[in-house]
Amino acid sequence: MSGRPASSELVIGSLGTAQDGKYQALISSLDEETPGKTIERQLLDRLVDGAVTLTPSHYSSIYLILTSADYSSLLPSLRPVLKQLLEGLCPLGKLFLLNLTSGFFNLPDELTLVGFSIIETVSEDKDARIVAQKPLAPTPAPTPSKPLTGSSLPLRRKPSGTFSSPSTPAIDAEALLTDADRARPVPTCAPRRKRACKSCTCGLAEVEAEETRKGNVVLLDADGVVEVGSGETEKQRLLAAAKATPKATSSCGSCFLGDAFRCEGCPYMGLPPFNPGEKVEINLSMDDI
Numbered sequence: 545m546s547g548r549p550a551s552s553e554l555v556i557g558s559l560g561t562a563q564d565g566k567y568q569a570l571i572s573s574l575d576e577e578t579p580g581k582t583i584e585r586q587l588l589d590r591l592v593d594g595a596v597t598l599t600p601s602h603y604s605s606i607y608l609i610l611t612s613a614d615y616s617s618l619l620p621s622l623r624p625v626l627k628q629l630l631e632g633l634c635p636l637g638k639l640f641l642l643n644l645t646s647g648f649f650n651l652p653d654e655l656t657l658v659g660f661s662i663i664e665t666v667s668e669d670k671d672a673r674i675v676a677q678k679p680l681a682p683t684p685a686p687t688p689s690k691p692l693t694g695s696s697l698p699l700r701r702k703p704s705g706t707f708s709s710p711s712t713p714a715i716d717a718e719a720l721l722t723d724a725d726r727a728r729p730v731p732t733c734a735p736r737r738k739r740a741c742k743s744c745t746c747g748l749a750e751v752e753a754e755e756t757r758k759g760n761v762v763l764l765d766a767d768g769v770v771e772v773g774s775g776e777t778e779k780q781r782l783l784a785a786a787k788a789t790p791k792a793t794s795s796c797g798s799c800f801l802g803d804a805f806r807c808e809g810c811p812y813m814g815l816p817p818f819n820p821g822e823k824v825e826i827n828l829s830m831d832d833i
Contacts, residue, residue: 552604566643588614598628608641626654646667
């Protein structure tokens with residue numbers, strides 16, 4: 545770092561402001577206002593081309609005075625130049641952007657992004673300027689957080705005073721079964737047969753008609769057995785079965801559930817499902833009886 549005092553000031557101009565005399569006028573004005581301070585001079589093109597590097601945290605003030613055309617040509621490399629100026633200022637040092645026109649008052653946004661704090665913005669044509677300041681402690685740019693890996697995960701300690709319960713032995717389900725459980729249940733009912741449909745074409749309707757004509761229908765009754773003899777019509781059989789339903793009992797437990805659950809020779813075949821003790825009503829005008 546240079547041995548110059550931190551009270552040094554830097555004036556940056558261009559060929560345009562040197563030709564119109566504004567660059568020299570600014571230097572003379574600063575010499576009169578701040579006697580004893582060191583005022584350095586640079587041209588903008590040397591700073592943009594990298595021919596000159598500013599000493600970090602060296603200047604108390606930096607003045608940038610350019611023409612409108614110079615500010616326009618600076619826009620593509622504006623942010624790198626502003627970063628150099630920020631590094632060259634000492635903490636709380638000020639940057640003065642002078643001789644601005646109305647088209648460059650969006651510069652505060654760029655200054656804030658670089659790290660400056662805006663102090664003043666003057667938009668009057670004769671004395672248009674922006675004054676910014678380097679913070680005392682620049683806020684570092686946020687860095688993306690790294691994903692946690694297995695080695696960086698915090699170890700979770702078990703609280704003291706807690707005890708782990710002993711493991712429960714596995715239970716063998718087969719050991720809980722008895723011989724009676726393993727025995728296959730013996731069916732108490734004969735195989736069930738589906739009843740012939742109304743428009744039967746498979747011959748089951750003829751078989752049922754022959755069985756009805758020749759066989760006897762036995763109705764279970766709590767008081768005994770009601771038998772409907774051979775030759776009775778299907779309608780008479782159903783009427784007799786329906787009449788006996790209030791006192792019906794069932795050894796298999798399926799007589800009350802409907803034809804899909806009844807045995808082949810169930811006396812209640814053809815009746816709708818009913819509850820024990822319930823009387824079944826049959827409509828005599830049904831077409832399928």
